[in-house]
Amino acid sequence: MKMIMLVYNEALDNEVMEILESCSMKNYTKITGVFGCGTSSGTHLGTDIWPGRNNILYVACEEAVGKKIIAAVKQLRKSLGVEGIKAFLMPLEELT
Numbered sequence: 001m002k003m004i005m006l007v008y009n010e011a012l013d014n015e016v017m018e019i020l021e022s023c024s025m026k027n028y029t030k031i032t033g034v035f036g037c038g039t040s041s042g043t044h045l046g047t048d049i050w051p052g053r054n055n056i057l058y059v060a061c062e063e064a065v066g067k068k069i070i071a072a073v074k075q076l077r078k079s080l081g082v083e084g085i086k087a088f089l090m091p092l093e094e095l096t
Contacts, residue, residue, distance in 0.1 A: 001092040002066040006057040006073065007036075008085035009044070013055055016085065019072040020057075023065055029058040041084045060092055 008016055010032065020028060033053045037043040044052040059069065066089060073087040 001094065002061060002063050003090045003092040004057075004059040004061065004066055004069055005088040005090065006059070006085060007034075007054055007088075008057070009041075010053050010055050012076075012080075012085055015076055016055070016057060019069060019076065020059070022072060023068045025059055025061060025065060025069065027060070031056040031058075038084075038086075041086070 006016060020026075032055050033046070034056055035045045036054060043050040044054055046053045059066075061069070070087055070089060073085060077085060
């Protein structure tokens with residue numbers, strides 16, 4: 001099992017949800033309206049000075065599905081201008 005964590009500009013929510021749908025992934029955890037600062041993405045604090053917010057999406061899946069999601073995210077990144085998305089892949093061990 002793998003855990004994919006997607007951190008993306010909230011403006012990309014429809015595109016990200018379409019990626020999950022195209023990979024037949026129905027199970028996920030989404031955290032909306034998060035703030036942060038990244039080297040390439042800039043600062044997002046939801047204020048007039050630092051506008052914008054991010055969403056975080058966690059997906060626990062088999063490795064084959066994870067590869068499909070990562071490939072789709074890479075394709076989306078190629079088509080984006082200023083808005084951003086990052087994908088992180090982590091091993092997952094179920095404890096309970």
